[in-house]
Amino acid sequence: MSSGSAPPRTPPGASGRVREPTPETTARKAAKLGGGGSSWPPAADEWELDERQHERPRKHVHDCVHREITLEPLLDAVTRTKAFQRLGSLRQLGSTHRVWPNATHTRKAHSLGVAYLAEKLCRNIAQRPMPHGVQPPDERDILLVKLAALCHDLGHGPFSHTFDNFVVPAAARRARDEGDAGLAKVLEKHKHEQLSVRLLRKVFAQPPLAAREDRLTEAELVFVEELILGGDLKGGVDARKGRGWDKRYLYDIVCNADSGLDMDKLDYLRRDPATVGMSGLVVPLLENAEVRLATFGGEARARPVICYPDKMSPSLFEVFRKRAELHCQLYTHKHVVAWDLLHRDFLLAADALGPVVGSLRLAETDAFLKMTDESVMARFEVNDNYKCVGDQIFSRKLTREELAMGKAEQERLVRRLEDGVRAAVGARGLRSDRASLEVETRHVHHGQRGRSPLDSLRFFGKGSARDEHAQPLPQRQRHDCLVPASFEDKGVRVFWKGPPEDCEDVREAVLAWERQEAQGRESDGTFESQ
Numbered sequence: 001m002s003s004g005s006a007p008p009r010t011p012p013g014a015s016g017r018v019r020e021p022t023p024e025t026t027a028r029k030a031a032k033l034g035g036g037g038s039s040w041p042p043a044a045d046e047w048e049l050d051e052r053q054h055e056r057p058r059k060h061v062h063d064c065v066h067r068e069i070t071l072e073p074l075l076d077a078v079t080r081t082k083a084f085q086r087l088g089s090l091r092q093l094g095s096t097h098r099v100w101p102n103a104t105h106t107r108k109a110h111s112l113g114v115a116y117l118a119e120k121l122c123r124n125i126a127q128r129p130m131p132h133g134v135q136p137p138d139e140r141d142i143l144l145v146k147l148a149a150l151c152h153d154l155g156h157g158p159f160s161h162t163f164d165n166f167v168v169p170a171a172a173r174r175a176r177d178e179g180d181a182g183l184a185k186v187l188e189k190h191k192h193e194q195l196s197v198r199l200l201r202k203v204f205a206q207p208p209l210a211a212r213e214d215r216l217t218e219a220e221l222v223f224v225e226e227l228i229l230g231g232d233l234k235g236g237v238d239a240r241k242g243r244g245w246d247k248r249y250l251y252d253i254v255c256n257a258d259s260g261l262d263m264d265k266l267d268y269l270r271r272d273p274a275t276v277g278m279s280g281l282v283v284p285l286l287e288n289a290e291v292r293l294a295t296f297g298g299e300a301r302a303r304p305v306i307c308y309p310d311k312m313s314p315s316l317f318e319v320f321r322k323r324a325e326l327h328c329q330l331y332t333h334k335h336v337v338a339w340d341l342l343h344r345d346f347l348l349a350a351d352a353l354g355p356v357v358g359s360l361r362l363a364e365t366d367a368f369l370k371m372t373d374e375s376v377m378a379r380f381e382v383n384d385n386y387k388c389v390g391d392q393i394f395s396r397k398l399t400r401e402e403l404a405m406g407k408a409e410q411e412r413l414v415r416r417l418e419d420g421v422r423a424a425v426g427a428r429g430l431r432s433d434r435a436s437l438e439v440e441t442r443h444v445h446h447g448q449r450g451r452s453p454l455d456s457l458r459f460f461g462k463g464s465a466r467d468e469h470a471q472p473l474p475q476r477q478r479h480d481c482l483v484p485a486s487f488e489d490k491g492v493r494v495f496w497k498g499p500p501e502d503c504e505d506v507r508e509a510v511l512a513w514e515r516q517e518a519q520g521r522e523s524d525g526t527f528e529s530q
Contacts, residue, residue: 089372095339131468148227155195231257259456292470436498445488
């Protein structure tokens, strides 16, 4: 070795003398670590934290709507369970892909999107000033809200809302006809949110989640259940105990019981239209949301709720208008409903096949988890379909008495309409039994039935930055030229699945009934025929 060569460096722990770092060296290494507040060498607990993060990194999921979604280790573990993976086999829009072939996105993608929006809203409002006594969300709060968003649809059946709106009511009627009152009662009370929380408990009661160090406590699990259920709690929203008054606004994020404006709605209003070539929702809500104190329905004490600037009221109404538009043009399109009815028949028949495809006995969660879109459809090959032979819309504002109408009275109204259609068809000597003729009552609204959705929101003005309270939208800022005169449409549609050669005769009979029904309702001033 030449005299000018540098001596070899002695590694730490080897024989030889190791020089202590100079203050200049320590400062340079601290700067490389990202700031003057860091110390070098790191403390032992800092090494342990880095090691834990290396063992359990966040998972990154690429999404066509929100681009990149990150999941904490606990949420990543939840997505690997059978209950969540099943959502990848449930189409978000049920039967809609039969009419719009690209509408094949799944409940899994939607649930991930809701979790992304829930976290984004939490972090946005955490950076805003809070009213006196109200606490911003901490990291555990954000994790639990994301978990609720991720699992809010676990209880959906095959073909999503087709299962709730068509299959379950038909199965309940069949159970009553067969004398199984217990099953009929369960089916009549079915809501997919209730089934979601049951499946969530089952997921966290089994390995590997039950053995995790970061598993949920019982109190946290109750909080997640309350976030999913919204106002559908025994005792109502006042029975919530997962979080106190200082964090009540967290209940507005996943399932908003006051206005319906939540992250579930914002995701599907962006995701669903994109798959069928319609314009999606583009409203900068999350960036402008703040927590203020407000009251609803004569509450004695104001509570923290998520509010928006009053200047955004037109944009907020656009959210609910887009919802009504999608229900009219997409979700309840007559050909989509025709496929819904056919899929209903498939599922009722599949229920008799037993555990091969699943079970409509919703208490049997293991059998229910076997029911997906494809597990049912793979058993059938059918080339006929229901034909829509009547579609008449009647539009008016509901009276106060009808808004208060009970479920039993609504069922009697439906039966009267159905009996009228069947009598009109049967009078011409045509088949009018349930197997051949299906009568569907249609009710499309902006989310609050006959009321303006803006009435259920609270706003703050530009000059009220220091005011902790939010108020209903003033009348002078309601933009009447942008708001419709009526917020709902009610209608009746008739579907025929009898001999094809009788279809035109059935159509004429239904049209005659529609004209008679419209004349009768116009004569007493209750309906305006469109």
